[in-house]
Amino acid sequence: MMLPRTLATAALVLSSAVWGLPVRADEGMWTMDHLPLTALKDKYGFTPSAEWIARVTQASARLALGCSASFVSADGLVMTNHHCANECLQQLSDKNHDYFSNGYSAPHGQPSEPKCPAMELDGLNRITDVTEAMDKALAGRQGAEYTKARQAEESALEKDCVGGDPKQWRCDVVTLYHGGRTALYRYRRYQDVRLVMAPDQNAAFFGGDPDNFNFPRYDLDMAFLRVYENGKPAHTQYFPFDPAGPRDGQLVFTSGNPGSTSREETVAELAFERDVTVPLLIGYYSTLDGALWQYGRQGLAQRQEAQEELFGVENSLKVFTGWVETLADPTMLARKQAFEKGLRDWIAADAARKADYGDPWRKIDAALATERNIFIPYVMLEGARSPMGFQGDLFHYAKLLVRGTAEREKPDAKRLTGWHDANLPAIEAMLGSPAPVHPGLDDMMLALSLTRLRQVLGADNETVHLVLGHDNPEILAARLVHGTKLADPKVRLALWKGGAEAIRASTDPMIVLARTIEPTARALRDRMDDEVHAPMRQASEAIAKARFARDGANTYPDATFTQRISYGVVKGWDEHGKPVPAFTDFAGLYARATGSDPFKLTPAWLAARGKLNLGTHFDFVTTNDIIGGNSGSPVIDARGHAVGLIFDGNIHSIGGDFYYDESTNRAVAVDTAAIIEALKVVYKNQALATELTEGHL
Amino acid sequence: MMLPRTLATAALVLSSAVWGLPVRADEGMWTMDHLPLTALKDKYGFTPSAEWIARVTQASARLALGCSASFVSADGLVMTNHHCANECLQQLSDKNHDYFSNGYSAPHGQPSEPKCPAMELDGLNRITDVTEAMDKALAGRQGAEYTKARQAEESALEKDCVGGDPKQWRCDVVTLYHGGRTALYRYRRYQDVRLVMAPDQNAAFFGGDPDNFNFPRYDLDMAFLRVYENGKPAHTQYFPFDPAGPRDGQLVFTSGNPGSTSREETVAELAFERDVTVPLLIGYYSTLDGALWQYGRQGLAQRQEAQEELFGVENSLKVFTGWVETLADPTMLARKQAFEKGLRDWIAADAARKADYGDPWRKIDAALATERNIFIPYVMLEGARSPMGFQGDLFHYAKLLVRGTAEREKPDAKRLTGWHDANLPAIEAMLGSPAPVHPGLDDMMLALSLTRLRQVLGADNETVHLVLGHDNPEILAARLVHGTKLADPKVRLALWKGGAEAIRASTDPMIVLARTIEPTARALRDRMDDEVHAPMRQASEAIAKARFARDGANTYPDATFTQRISYGVVKGWDEHGKPVPAFTDFAGLYARATGSDPFKLTPAWLAARGKLNLGTHFDFVTTNDIIGGNSGSPVIDARGHAVGLIFDGNIHSIGGDFYYDESTNRAVAVDTAAIIEALKVVYKNQALATELTEGHL
Structure with a gap:
């Protein structure tokens, strides 16, 4: 499956990129206001109408946790992936009901649909170009000045955009083309999202981790939700659902939110990933993988507690393994080197250009040298909830409270990115989430984080001393998890309401821990923002502008977890000289089932075998250009009807x-049939x- | 601590190397017959006598599992590290006695010393140069022919050397200077090794994983064993023990068995490690690390079962992390590139040289391209007992039986390396080991291996199908571990005696598994031997000979887990501009103790505080050039007296x-004081x- 949750991590740890090589073939994750109209017309004879574009925009949606989704009925029915609804399924489950494993159907139809405790769905409402305002705010600023100016401008833009109603609207400032353009995205915020139907996990994730990122594939990775307004199903634009599915060779589009790509990283940034970031990620994620795997073997309850996290981690590990291969590909590196040399030579050939763009590559080298020094403590102390940082729900709540109450005291324009007034409703919703905390899992994950902290920073490190005192990681983790009251949403909300003063006065041991590391974490954040991110952004912007000047702007920006269209066709590929067909069918599912997990079917599926049309298309592949974050995107045809549901890419898509x-790069989707x-x-x-099929309740 | 067990793994997975850059400073792991006499005389005014060399040779020993050791009394008393005796301590423990954690002292002195169930100690007896014979046997052969000729010649040399008494002698053909020289090492084999004394784990490994590879350090990482002949203490050459310890700045030597170095890998081989080997190692070891860590949290018994494996894995991970840093060091790469270019240019400048040496670098490129294709299945199916292969004692026994009985049927000269008659006593001793098998741990490790196998080779891989059938990894592992009888040494020895026929007839499920993968594993082994190792060896040999011809032979060979001398001085270093003194003392130990594991002292240590001379030197560092495998090496002075015991290197030694x-590279030792x-x-x-202190019982 493509990354939903780890997206945030990937975005956190990977350095920013610069935009695209000449666009070939079906490549591209296009913004709604800059579609590849010429390519579409020339290659497919298709020209989208303004109405088509508007409907696709408004029928598409995003789950705040990192997935894509779409409206598929006029009554707020939402289609996304099972793996995007995991958290809701797990939160609604209890000792006697395991909806995650067994699936769910609202027993009495729409009136009985239960609310997902902590889910937010955002529907794109409008995009505004704010490049000029941002460029003006940042002009001539460097380092800490740059960071501050950026925070202030973001605050002003978002505040204005939300228009005093942050419960209704969510606004995000988005940097496109690595600074070439800045846009303001406004979303209609739905916080009342209810569960309609999800299949059993065996069907949704048939083949499990072994088949993940593979094809042929037989996954029914779907879930249906519904958004409500004032307690009633919301009325929305939607994609009519075509139960026939697509044909081989048909032109199709995906509309979704690709999370992050790094297609135009400089050679130095790629080497940094290869030599620093990726080996570290593999180590941290693999340790957590082993620990979660063994935790899950201790019993059924532990297996259920650990499985979502485990899927996410194993999914990420497949991605990292793919990165290792790609980063070691000499062809790719040679192409990047040639492109970079060409642009450097082009700048060097002209004194005016030299004055305009300077030497952004040298600036990047300097920033990376700093990043190398602070990267590890930064991600360990500031990368909360990433497998490299402090893990576990309870610490995460403590960190949100400590950081959030302090930021909230500042004027909006002076706050760190992510803590503006516009962001607070989502944070408050997280703090108030009734989702249960599993103390055993939380204890394990925090103990592992603390063990890692001491392992990596060393027993003599000042922060390690401050955190551990005379305890060891396991004793401390157990004491914190069992001593804290933060598992109770009422306690968290009371502290949130009490603000910085309540946090200062708190003796809750998890709050004390978060408070203890806060000054060091903040200092690292400031250094990273001012000495790494600020110069990197400026350098990337200079490269982007040089590229615009030399080649024109007929391209798409790197992915930013915002709404994009990709186009392509339903089409198989050749693997080691053997053709892989575009479609699988139900017959193939039954042929692949072994009876053992993860190739096991439920009794309902086994009983249905004689009644199903076994020739029905199950999953299919397309040439659409997607990436993690696109999970849950609809596949639509030229009419704008839904014909499939993206849930993965093949192994080459990594x-x-x-x-x-x-x-070879293929998107993998469930067929509407x-x-x-x-x-x-x-x-x-x-x-x-x-x-x-009818388009309404 | 330095690597003892994982040594074999590192040797397995790392490509072979070519020998040294010009020797500087205290660098070098010198063979006994090629000591750096000029450097020693010029720098330290010291010239070892023939008697000195002979005694150092014969008082040094090697533990077959991968450590170094020395004789320290005339009555066969052996000094090595606690972490080299772990396995014996664990095997002698039972429910009521945890010698691994609590330490051991033979209760009634020498007569009560218990036998270590599966320990072999080898004392070096003589070294013979067989370069000419090997060169003659291999002349003009390529690929499979080369592999076969090599096996046959090894067999003939070892057979002759053992002289019909493999219980008494062990003979190993050793390739030095990557083919520049071949030597035959004969060892006196001691299989009756008894435990004399080991301290508690808290003292031996004080600071645990966090302090591992660090200094200042406070570890009493020692163990004392005794070798017996005919039930009586053996009489041996030995190092007189100096209870005063060394002085700062004093000339000291280590005599031990450095396992493996890669100091002259070609640039292509380094890139292969950076891009292929090391990321994989980090992933596999980290997953196992997490799984063992969580397994150990399940209870005291599990913690005890897992701890030795866990220490080994965490130790390896520190090493791999160090490798990542070193392999990303542009200075190192630039130096290697310059050296390689120089030698290539030197060959290219002369037609005769071109004819003599050819283009070994191109040969290496071709071999690495093949290795890249088969590396992963090779280590997974053939790298038994490595964290990348099938794990657990029970599978390891099955693999030994299946492979061993088949090889034993062949004439000695046609067997794979490692299965000659000369090797069989050690294998038989392993199979007959009364060491207990822990089914829970074995089940976990095998399940993890099978999970990994399917994850990495894919659910559609033929071997995966053959192995798993309709089971999943966890079901299969549990069935095999609980169904096999191989935990019983009598069953194993009966199968070994029954030979290939007994193995063919066996229905033991673990034997069935090992038999199932055997043809694929063998085919991979053959391809690796013939298409990768053979051309790599030949290419490395050509490079070595070119180097000899250009620069002369005043250098040392890469480490091969054979006896080497290193020289150096007791000396601290500067870390980030701050001096790290050469010695620690008992006072420092008490200052560092927190009361929590791994910084916890036993009651005996706490009670002794007032009685100890707190100024006594505890650990110290020297400039000696050592590497994993040197664990347990004595530190000796110019007189040949023991003044310390090597147990680690500092972080820069990696x-x-x-x-x-x-x-910055420092060896870390326990002071004899x-x-x-x-x-x-x-x-x-x-x-x-x-x-x-007296030198005898």
Whole structure:
């Protein structure tokens, strides 16, 4: 599956990139206001109408936790992936109900749909170009001055955009083309999201980790949600659902939120990833992988507690392994080197250009040298919730409270990015989440984090001393997890309300821990912002502008977890000289089932075998250019009807972080035909099948 | 601590190297017959006598599992590290006695010393140069022919050397200077090794993983063993033990068995390690690290079962992390590139040289391209017992039986390396080991291996199908571990005696598994031997010979886990501009103790505080050039007296795999003064203290 949650991590730890090589083939993650109209017309004879563009925009949505989604009925019905609804399924489960494993159907239809405790869905409402305002605010500023000016301008833009109603609107300032353009995205914020239907995990993630990123594939990785307004289903634009699915060779689009790509990193940035970032990521994630795996073997309850985290970690590890291969690819490096040399020579050839752009590559080298020195303590102390930082829900709550109450005391314009008034409703929702905390898992993850902290920073490190005192990591973690009251949302909300003063007065041991590391974490954040991110951004912007000047602007920006369109066709590929067909079917699912997890089918599926049309298309691949964050994107046809549901890429799509290769890179989707057939025959959810085909409740 | 067990793994997975850059400073791991006499005389005014060399040779020993050791009394008393005796301590422990954690002293002195169940100690007896014979046997052969000729010649040399008495002698053909020289090492084999004394783990590994590879350090990482002949203490050459320890600045030597270095890998081989080997190692070891860590948290028994493996894995991970840093060091790479270019140019400048040496670098490129294709399945299926291969004692026994009985049927000269008659006693001893198998740990490790196998080779891989059938990894592992009878040494020895026929007839499920993968594993082994190792060896040999021809032979070969001398002085270093003194003392130990594991002292140590001379030197550092495998090496002075016991290197020593840097690379040793003071005051083992100071029982 593509990355939903780890997206944030990847974005955190990977250095920023500069934008695209000449666009070839079906490449590109295009912004809604800059579609590749010429390529579409020339290659496919298709020209989207203004109405088409508007509907695609408004029928697309984003889950705040890092997935894409779409509206598929006029009554707020949302289609996304099972793996994007994992958290909700797990939170609604209890000792007697395991919806994550067994699936869920609202027992009495729409009136009985339960609320997902901590889910937010954002529907894109409008995009405004604010390049001029941002450029003006940043002009001539460096380092800490630059960081401050940027925070202030973001605050002003977002505040204005939200217009005093942060419960209704969410506004994000988005840097496109690495500074070439700045845009303001406004979303309609839905915090009342309810669960309609999810299949069992066996069907949704059939083949599990072994089949993940592979194809042929047989996953029904779908989930249906519904957004409510004032306690009633919301009325929205939507994609009509075509139960026939797509044909081989058909032109299709995806509309979703690719999380992050690094297609135009400089050679120095790529080497930094290869030599510093990726080996570290592999180490941290693998340790956590082993610990979660063994934790899950201790019993059924532990398995359930650990499985979502475990899927995420194993998914990320497949991605990192793909990165290792891509970063070691001499062809890719040679191409990047040639491109970079060309642009450097072009700048050097002209005195005016030299004056305009300077030497951004040298600036990047200097920033990377600093990053190398502070990267490890930075991610360990400031990268909360990443497998490299402090882990566990309880510490995460403590960190949110300590940081959030302090930031909230400042004027909005002086706050760190992510803590503006516009961000507070999402944070408050997180703090108030009734989702249960699992103390055993939290204890394990915090103990592992503290063990790592001492291992990596060393027993003589000042922060390690401050944190551990005379304890060891395991004793301390157990004491904190069992001593804190932060598992209770009422306690968290009371502290949030009490503000910085309540936090200062608190003796809750988890708050004390977060408070203890806060000054060091902040200092590292400031250094990273001012001495690494600020010069990197400026350098990337200079490279982007030189590129614009030399080649024109007919390209797409690197992914930013904002709404993008990709185009392509339903099409297989050749693997080691053997063709991989574009479609799988239900017959293939039954042929692949072994009876053992993760190739095991539920009794309902086994019983349905004789009743299903076994020739029904199940999953399919397309040439669309997508990346982690696109999970849950609809596949739509030229009419704008939904014909599929993206849930993964093939193994070659992982290299898409660095470049798109149409010969092998494939998006993987569930066929709408499989969705309808399974709803009717296996899950006997006729109501949902009818809503999908008719377009309303 | 330096690597003992993982040594074999490192040797397995790292490509072979070519020998040294010009020797500077205190660099070098010198063979006994090629000591740096000029450097020693010029720098230190010291010239070892023939008697000195002979005694150092014969008083030094090697533990077959991968450590160094020395004789320290005329009655076969052996000094090595606690972490080299871990396995024996664990095997002798039972529910009521945890010698690994609590330490051990033979309760009634020498007569009560218990036998280590599976320990072999080898004392070096003689070294013979067989370069001419080997060169003749290999002349003109390529690929599979080369591999076969090499096996046959090794067999003939070893057979002749053992002289019909493999219980008494062990003979190893050793390739030095990457083919520049071949030597035959004969060892006196001791299989009756008994435990004399080991301290508690808290003292031996004070500071645990956090302090590992660090200094200042406070570890009493020692163990004393005794070798027996015919049930009586053996009489051996030995190093007189100097209870005063060394002085700052004093000339000292280590005599031990450095396992493996890669100081002259070509640039292509370094890139292969950086891009392929090391990221994989980090991933596999980290997953196992997490799984073992969590397994150990499940209870005291599990913690005890897992701890030795866990220490080994965490130790390796520190090494790999150091390698990542070294391999990313542009200075190191630039130096290697310049050296390589120089030698290539030197060959290219002369037609005769071109004819003699050819283009070995191109040959290496081709071999690495093949290695890249088969490396992963090779280590997973053939790298038994490595964290990348199938893990657990039970599978390891099955693999030994399946491979061993088949090889034994062949004429000695046609067997794979490692399976000659000369090797069989050690294998039989392993199979007959009464060491207990822990089913829970074995199950976990095998399940993890099978999970990894499917993860990495994919669910559609033929071997994965063959192995798993309709099971999943966890179900299969549990069934195999609980169904096999191989935990019983009698069952294993009966199968070994029954030979290939008994193995073919066996229905033991673990034997069935090993038999199932055997054809694929063998095919991979053959390809690796013939298409990778053979051309790599030939290419490395050509480079070595070119180097000899250009620069003369005044250098040392890369480490090969054979006896080497290093020289240096007791000396601290500067860390970030601050001096790190050469010695620590007992006072420092008490200052560092927090009361929490791994900085916790036993009650005996706490009680002894007032009675110890707190100014006694504890650990010290020297400039000696050592590497994993040197664990347990004695530090001796110019008289040939023991003044210390090597147990680790500082963090900068890890880069020593690739080059020696006298400014920061330090060996870390226990002071003999600390050994005597602790034996007398803390452990109240006056008998051992007396034997050490007097030199006999």
